[in-house]
């Protein structure tokens with residue numbers, strides 16, 4: 001989610017990162033995230049860093065790819081000058097906003113820049129997000145030819161009334177079409193769903209799950225709708241125009257999703273993510289959860305290398321100014337101390353299926369294990385075997401489990 005940036009230290013204009021980031025770098029995967037901060041219209045629930053044409057303060061979408069390419073090139077220089085060993089990208093992810101609002105050849109130029117600058121490991125996962133109404137077969141074929149392996153469509157729901165509340169622009173009938181085109185082009189397919197939209201019933205959600213499963217995607221993400229401050233949705237709820245589903249109904253939605261997806265052969269591997277077989281897990285997202293290194297290109301993008309985290313200026317106009325002046329677009333950064341890195345490790349690993357070894361927890365965290373088993377929040381057999389793995393109830397209460405594991 002976008003929201004305000006964290007409060008950190010100012011980042012230097014040359015973008016150089018502290019030498020500590022290099023420690024152990026050669027043992028960590030490296031990924032590249034490219035943010036495309038444009039949408040045709042803003043959905044009422046969304047607070048991602050994205051801008052419609054009227055919000056761009058004179059910035060042209062058509063200039064964006066060249067600016068992103070400049071940042072890719074400067075990123076490689078900055079890593080080299082900071083003493084961080086060069087590594088080819090194991091994953092590349094184009095996210096938004098709506099990356100597919102740009103012509104396919106713009107995405108291809110950005111991908112080529114990553115390949116020419118960092119290199120891309122053979123068999124790398126290369127994904128773009130796409131809105132169902134923003135691509136056609138020719139577009140997807142062009143991406144595949146350039147090396148993309150995967151497309152993630154924002155389906156959200158199959159129910160017109162729910163899509164209307166979310167202010168989505170696409171017709172639900174478009175989803176089977178784009179999925180078929182993606183398959184024809186040779187791309188893996190992921191579908192994003194949202195549950196808990198005001199007015200959504202359990203039958204609506206079942207229909208959306210069945211419609212998504214019916215497309216036989218390789219991967220499905222199901223997110224509970226977050227009501228972000230400052231969004232139109234938050235205002236509608238505050239004014240009483242829309243009513244949010246309560247926590248019990250949200251839990252019912254989640255349980256239904258997990259049951260339906262499991263029946264259809266999709267296994268969970270992170271609280272909100274399911275795939276057909278381990279080979280279809282999102283390696284890019286797994287690298288975030290495993291605290292690997294990644295460089296985030298574009299306005300508002302976040303990066304992380306060896307415990308140093310930074311974030312770019314948010315507006316595309318400010319970004320263009322920095323890039324065209326030859327400066328780093330980083331607005332702020334922080335170097336995580338050991339305690340914070342440990343907290344993040346527990347927070348992120350607990351939410352994925354492979355879990356977290358009990359032996360790596362603090363003494364106080366280890367003392368919580370018996371209680372977590374008794375409360376049926378973690379799997380007893382796995383815990384006795386030395387690993388924390390969430391049960392279904394634990395997934396519903398993952399934040400509470402994390403809090404207990406981090407007790408101090």
Ligand SMILES: C[S@@+](CC[C@H](N)C(=O)[O-])C[C@H]1O[C@@H](n2cnc3c(N)ncnc32)[C@H](O)[C@@H]1O
Pocket residue numbers: 045046047048095096097098129130131132153154155156192193194223224225226227228
């Ligand atoms: C930022 S969008 C980008 C992809 C594309 N623009 C789209 O909307 O399909 C990525 C995903 O984040 C999810 N998302 C965005 N805002 C959300 C919110 N407030 N609550 C839950 N999920 C959200 C949606 O499922 C969406 O598909």
Ligand code: SF4
Pocket residue numbers: 038039041042043046047048050096097098131154
């Ligand atoms: S299309 Fe995607 S990124 Fe754009 S406003 Fe809607 S949810 Fe946000």
